[in-house]
Amino acid sequence: MGIRDTPNPDRPIQDLLRQIPKVDLVLAQEPLAALEARGAYSHGQVLSTTRNHLDDLRKAVLAGQTGQVPDSAAAARAVAGSLERVGAFRLRPVVNATGVVLHTNLGRAPLGPAVASHLAQVAQGYGNLEYDLSKGERGSRYDHVEDLLCQLSGAESALVVNNNASAVFLMLDALCKGQGVAISRGELVEIGGSFRIPDILAQTGARLVEVGTTNKTHPADYRRALEDRAVRALLKVHASNFVIRGFTQEVPLADLVRLARQAGALALYDAGALPLVPLDLPGQDRVPSLREVLATGVDLVAFSGDKLAGSAQAGILAGRRDLIDRIKGNPLTRMVRIDKLSLSALEADLQLYRDPDRARTEIPVLRMLDMTAEECRRRAEALEALVEAQAPGLGLDLAPVRDEPGGGSLPDVQLDGWALAVSAPGLSADGLLAGLRTGPWPVVGRIAQDRVLLSVRTLMPGDDRRVALALAHVVGEADASVGMEPSGSADAEGAVRPESGGGVC
Ligand SMILES: *Cc1c(COP(=O)(O)O)cnc(C)c1O
Numbered sequence: 252m253g254i255r256d257t258p259n260p261d262r263p264i265q266d267l268l269r270q271i272p273k274v275d276l277v278l279a280q281e282p283l284a285a286l287e288a289r290g291a292y293s294h295g296q297v298l299s300t301t302r303n304h305l306d307d308l309r310k311a312v313l314a315g316q317t318g319q320v321p322d323s324a325a326a327a328r329a330v331a332g333s334l335e336r337v338g339a340f341r342l343r344p345v346v347n348a349t350g351v352v353l354h355t356n357l358g359r360a361p362l363g364p365a366v367a368s369h370l371a372q373v374a375q376g377y378g379n380l381e382y383d384l385s386k387g388e389r390g391s392r393y394d395h396v397e398d399l400l401c402q403l404s405g406a407e408s409a410l411v412v413n414n415n416a417s418a419v420f421l422m423l424d425a426l427c428k429g430q431g432v433a434i435s436r437g438e439l440v441e442i443g444g445s446f447r448i449p450d451i452l453a454q455t456g457a458r459l460v461e462v463g464t465t466n467k468t469h470p471a472d473y474r475r476a477l478e479d480r481a482v483r484a485l486l487k488v489h490a491s492n493f494v495i496r497g498f499t500q501e502v503p504l505a506d507l508v509r510l511a512r513q514a515g516a517l518a519l520y521d522a523g524a525l526p527l528v529p530l531d532l533p534g535q536d537r538v539p540s541l542r543e544v545l546a547t548g549v550d551l552v553a554f555s556g557d558k559l560a561g562s563a564q565a566g567i568l569a570g571r572r573d574l575i576d577r578i579k580g581n582p583l584t585r586m587v588r589i590d591k592l593s594l595s596a597l598e599a600d601l602q603l604y605r606d607p608d609r610a611r612t613e614i615p616v617l618r619m620l621d622m623t624a625e626e627c628r629r630r631a632e633a634l635e636a637l638v639e640a641q642a643p644g645l646g647l648d649l650a651p652v653r654d655e656p657g658g659g660s661l662p663d664v665q666l667d668g669w670a671l672a673v674s675a676p677g678l679s680a681d682g683l684l685a686g687l688r689t690g691p692w693p694v695v696g697r698i699a700q701d702r703v704l705l706s707v708r709t710l711m712p713g714d715d716r717r718v719a720l721a722l723a724h725v726v727g728e729a730d731a732s733v734g735m736e737p738s739g740s741a742d743a744e745g746a747v748r749p750e751s752g753g754g755v756c
Contacts, residue, residue: 267312272323277301280327289720291691292334301330346694346714346721350668350706352619353524353658355443357695359557359564360658361711363613366562366599373595380591393579395594399601400569403527404541408572410579411565411597415555416446417587418566419521420455422553423486425581426517426574427457431482435468435502436461437495438488442523442659448488457484467500470510477514484517485510491523491659505547517550517574524558524660526617528607532656533623535664541569550574556597558660561616563596565589615711620656622708624667627654630707631669634715638671641716642723646674650699654708670704671718675726686725694721 277283278301287297304326311317321329345357353359362370383390393410400409412418423432432452439461441447452459460482463472476482485507502510504520511518522544530538538559544552551574556565566587568575578584589597603610611617622630631649638647654668675683680698687694687703694717696705705718 263318264312264315267317267320268309270320271305271308271312272321272326274298274301274305276323277305277326277330280324282331283327286331286334289691297330297334300334301326304330304333344692346692346711346717347709348670348694348696348705348707348714348718350652350654350666350670350697350704350708351657352616352654352709353558353656353660354709355658360561361615362563362596362600363603363615365603365613366596369599370592370596374592378591378595380594392588392591392594396598396601399598399605400567403601403604404545404569406541406545406569408575409567409569410575410584411556411567411589411594412584413566413587413589413593414564415521415523415553415558415566416442416451418553418568420451421578421581421584421587422519422521422551422568423452423457424455424583425578426519426551427452427455427484429456429458430484431458431460431476431479432484432486432519433460433462433473433476433482434486434488435463435472436465437463437468437499437501438486438490440488440490440493442491448486448521466495466498468502469500470502470506473502473507473510474514477510477516482514482516484519486519486521488521489523490662492662494663504544504549508548508550511550512548518548520544520549520552522552522554524656524658525552525554526559526561527601527604528610528617530559530617530620532620532661532664532666534667535661538661545569556593558658559616559620559656560600561614562600563593565593565597619708620666622666622668624651624669627667627669627707630710631671634671634705634707634710634718637715638673638719638722641719642726644676644726645722646676646702648672648702650702650704652699652704652706654706666708668706668708670706672699672702672704673722674702675722678725683725687721690721690724692717692721694718 278297283297286292287294308320312320347354347357379390381390381392396411397409400406412421434448439448449459458481460476460479462468462476473485487504487507508518525544526538526540529540529543532538541552549570551568551570553566553568554560556562556567560567568578600614603613611621628649635647635649638645650670650672652668652670653665655666656664673683674680678686680701680703683703684696684698687696694705696703698704
């Protein structure tokens with residue numbers, strides 16, 4: 252160690268330490284100042300990365316590992332580099348301008364602000380996940396939402412697990428192992444990935460008894476299947492992601508329940524997407540709620556928390572208490588248990604559902620499904636004006652579009668909406684679409700007739716400005732002053748977003 256050999260060993264170190272730039276000075280340098288103004292990173296994120304960088308520098312000087320320190324500009328460049336390396340999350344928020352409300356690739360249901368802030372609170376500390384506060388002893392994580400679900404739906408009992416695929420699996424495994432389960436041939440569906448009803452049944456050790464034909468199944472088909480005494484359950488599966496049109500017939504749930512009753516068998520229903528309040532979509536048949544489905548007398552229904560219920564990923568089972576108790580006692584239930592974050596979001600949404608009007612305005616999925624064509628048109632006009640002002644030079648137009656509920660929920664339903672149609676001079680529609688996807692806050696749209704269509708139905712509060720910024724970015728008009736506000740501020744629509752802390756992108 253050369254330093255130890257000098258007559259006054261601490262002198263050079265003290266000098267170097269003094270030369271380390273002050274935090275504020277580094278923050279004021281480009282490119283950090285611009286990055287923060289643009290909203291690419293939150294102030295807290297830039298500040299803590301800068302502090303860490305300067306701390307590392309101090310440690311290196313003290314350890315005699317460096318003989319010189321950078322000036323503030325060089326330090327700012329190094330901090331920006333490190334922000335981009337660690338700050339660029341792989342999984343991050345995007346703007347959904349596809350008009351597909353429950354977009355499976357984009358994470359299905361977004362949460363509303365009240366739910367998200369409750370979730371953040373639960374995430375940042377300990378909670379009574381499995382602790383009974385009144386008794387001061389071990390409690391059950393399932394208790395937190397069971398009563399609420401029962402109150403909201405009239406169910407005798409309820410259970411939530413990781414997702415609906417596991418809920419369906421548990422239901423069949425706990426109740427039908429070694430028995431025959433009759434299903435219409437028109438409902439032997441593949442939901443996506445490797446979730447295929449016949450394979451699930453095989454895995455659980457239940458025996459699949461196919462009933463009817465692909466396009467038509469009659470009550471008599473079920474009756475015939477039930478003559479086999481080993482058939483102890485009728486399973487109905489919602490055709491989530493396809494429609495059979497033409498010469499078709501299916502047995503309604505209420506009739507299937509009656510048939511099962513007469514034979515002393517169970518009536519089970521994998522509803523996939525089920526709303527907790529009835530949905531009256533413009534120009535569509537009313538979509539019945541969980542309460543109405545249970546009113547048919549079905550023994551057990553399984554559905555997703557993040558489809559038409561509009562909440563966190565979860566599988567929800569509701570129905571007869573004795574059946575739910577058998578599932579709770581199944582060792583597999585522990586393997587697919589719901590985590591505390593999803594559970595707290597689900598509970599917060601269920602609280603909202605106690606006031607259905609409040610649920611319709613505060614649960615983003617319900618709000619989006621409810622938007623009329625006129626509302627979409629007005630929102631598209633506002634977006635057009637904002638983009639015109641902040642990203643001049645683009646070809647802008649309003650286009651009527653058919654939006655979709657998506658997410659394997661209501662495959663036959665299309666919603667009349669409006670989109671901002673954008674073209675950029677000197678850029679193909681593909682180029683523009685790709686540019687929007689790869690900007691600081693990715694925007695996902697689609698192409699029709701050589702233009703990029705940005706559907707407004709699925710925009711979240713504050714997304715208008717992100718779209719304008721992304722477009723400005725693509726056409727090279729990006730201007731530090733047009734930036735998104737740091738998280739926690741009021742956005743264009745006046746809604747206050749909860750502090751994200753993570754400061755994404
Ligand atoms: C979506 C769906 C599932 C799977 O639900 P996840 O919550 O994605 O696990 C199962 N069955 C039906 C009918 C569905 O629509």
